[in-house]
Structure formats: C-alpha cells, structure tokens
Amino acid sequence: MTKPHEFPHDFKGKVAMITGASSGIGLAVAEAIACYGAHTVFISRSGATAIVSNLNALGQSALSISCDVSDETQVKEAIATILQKYQRIDILINNAAINQVAKIEDISLEDWNKVMATNLTSQFLCCKHIVPIMKQQRHGKIINVSSIAGNFRSKISGIHYVASKAGVIGFTRQLAYELAPFQINVNAICPSQTYTPMLAATLPPEAEQKLIDSIPLGRIASMEEQVNVILFLASQLSSYMTGAIVDVNGGQL
Numbered sequence: 001m002t003k004p005h006e007f008p009h010d011f012k013g014k015v016a017m018i019t020g021a022s023s024g025i026g027l028a029v030a031e032a033i034a035c036y037g038a039h040t041v042f043i044s045r046s047g048a049t050a051i052v053s054n055l056n057a058l059g060q061s062a063l064s065i066s067c068d069v070s071d072e073t074q075v076k077e078a079i080a081t082i083l084q085k086y087q088r089i090d091i092l093i094n095n096a097a098i099n100q101v102a103k104i105e106d107i108s109l110e111d112w113n114k115v116m117a118t119n120l121t122s123q124f125l126c127c128k129h130i131v132p133i134m135k136q137q138r139h140g141k142i143i144n145v146s147s148i149a150g151n152f153r154s155k156i157s158g159i160h161y162v163a164s165k166a167g168v169i170g171f172t173r174q175l176a177y178e179l180a181p182f183q184i185n186v187n188a189i190c191p192s193q194t195y196t197p198m199l200a201a202t203l204p205p206e207a208e209q210k211l212i213d214s215i216p217l218g219r220i221a222s223m224e225e226q227v228n229v230i231l232f233l234a235s236q237l238s239s240y241m242t243g244a245i246v247d248v249n250g251g252q253l
C-alpha cells in the first residue's frame with residue numbers, strides 16, 4: 001500500500017464509512033482517508049479484514065464490516081455497529097456498484113433489479129439510515145459515485161448500469177436540496193473509465209487502444225485521479241459545494 005500524497009485535509013478524528021471498500025476506487029479512497037487519520041469503516045460483502053489489520057498494525061483506525069448494501073437489514077446493522085463504536089458518522093461515500101455488459105434484449109428482469117438494487121437502492125438505504133444521525137450532528141458529507149455513463153452514456157456498459165447511474169444523479173441533486181438546511185453536503189462524482197477490477201472485467205483488451213484514442217486527455221484514469229476528487233468532496237475544502245455533479249472524465253463530455 002502506498003501512502004497518499006500530501007493533501008490539505010481535515011480528516012483527523014472524523015468517522016468515515018465507505019461502501020464497496022474491498023477493491024478498486026472504494027478500497028483506494030478508504031485507505032487514503034484512514035492514512036489521513038479518520039476512523040475509517042470499510043464496508044464490503046465479504047469484509048476487508050486483512051486490509052484493515054494491516055492499517056491497524058500501522059497505527060491507523062480502521063474497521064471492517066461485512067454488509068450487502070442492497071439489503072436494508074444489513075445496512076441498518078452496519079450503521080448500528082458504527083454508532084456503537086464511534087457515536088457519529090461524518091462522511092459517507094456511496095461507492096459500491098456492479099456492472100454488466102449486455103444489450104437490452106438480453107437483460108433479464110432479475111439482472112435489471114440486481115443492478116438497480118446494488119447501484120442505486122443501496123445509496124438510498126445508506127442515506128436513509130445515516131441522514132437522521134447527520135441531521136442531529138448538523139454536519140455531514142455524502143459523496144455518491146455515479147459515472148460518465150449516468151451523465152452521458154456508456155461505450156461499454158448495459159442500459160441497466162447506465163440507468164442506475166443516471167438515477168444517482170437525480171438522487172444526489174434532490175437529497176442535496178433536502179439536506180442543505182442541516183449543513184449536510186451531498187455531491188456526486190462521475191468517473192470515466194478507470195483502471196480497476198471493474199474495468200478489467202468489462203473492457204475487452206482489444207478495445208483498450210480505441211478507447212484511449214477517443215479520450216481528449218489521451219489516457220484512461222488512474223484510481224488515484226478519482227480518489228483525489230472524492231477526498232476533496234469529503235473534506236471541508238468543498239464546504240460550499242452541494243448538489244454538484246463532478247465530471248472526472250479526461251474531457252470526454
């Protein structure tokens with residue numbers, strides 16, 4: 001694990017919950033926030049115990065909770081565990097998602113519902129049960145991970161993924177409006193293709209160069225380039241931003 005670059009931050013002592021924190025962007029952002037001194041809760045289906053043990057051994061405060069974020073009972077239990085240990089939640093990063101590549105006629109209703117439940121309903125569930133805590137605190141930072149697919153369209157993914165990510169954008173704008181009186185910031189990030197396990201599973205190797213050639217910055221994003229923007233949105237540096245849909249896409253829109 002590489003220690004992140006110096007970043008103006010205020011994460012010390014904050015409690016941060018990151019979903020989908022066992023791989024890709026979620027893991028990278030959770031590790032970074034833990035390194036900056038937050039009590040960091042890694043939420044993932046199978047748990048991130050080895051990663052968290054390593055961080056704990058380095059003196060960082062991290063906790064792993066197994067939770068399927070599309071299951072309301074598990075979400076409520078996870079939040080109760082966090083509250084019992086830390087008594088507050090300052091930062092929520094709704095990052096967990098699944099992707100499928102398929103044409104509309106090949107998508108079963110079951111697949112459609114699974115993608116919606118994982119990518120959009122999960123964000124509703126986490127927010128629904130954390131918002132009352134943040135309202136009481138009169139403070140909170142919520143970052144929802146959408147996608148260029150939701151803000152424009154996708155060159156790779158199925159329409160269910162695209163629709164779920166477009167849903168995240170509407171969800172973010174409305175929740176930001178609802179929560180602004182409580183000094184809770186809600187923003188979304190729309191990454192474009194980024195080198196993670198999800199991209200490796202969906203982008204055929206023969207399509208990589210064609211994709212790179214179509215990106216104005218001439219390259220696929222690194223995880224760190226997405227993580228840095230999420231850190232900014234989770235920090236007080238973005239205190240006057242709410243309801244923003246932030247493109248991190250190498251100039252593709």
Ligand SMILES: NC(=O)c1ccc[n+]([C@@H]2O[C@H](COP(=O)([O-])OP(=O)(O)OC[C@H]3O[C@@H](n4cnc5c(N)ncnc54)[C@H](O)[C@@H]3O)[C@@H](O)[C@H]2O)c1
Nearest residue numbers: 020022023024025068069096097147191192193194196198
């Ligand atoms: N990688 C890209 O090219 C790209 C582009 C645009 C947007 N995104 C978005 O960025 C976010 C992170 O993607 P990534 O590329 O790091 O993907 P990834 O597949 O590496 O990580 C996704 C994580 O979500 C977890 N997850 C899936 N379903 C879950 C569930 N029901 N409960 C709990 N955890 C669950 C997975 O286990 C995994 O840890 C996603 O929201 C994705 O849609 C990624």
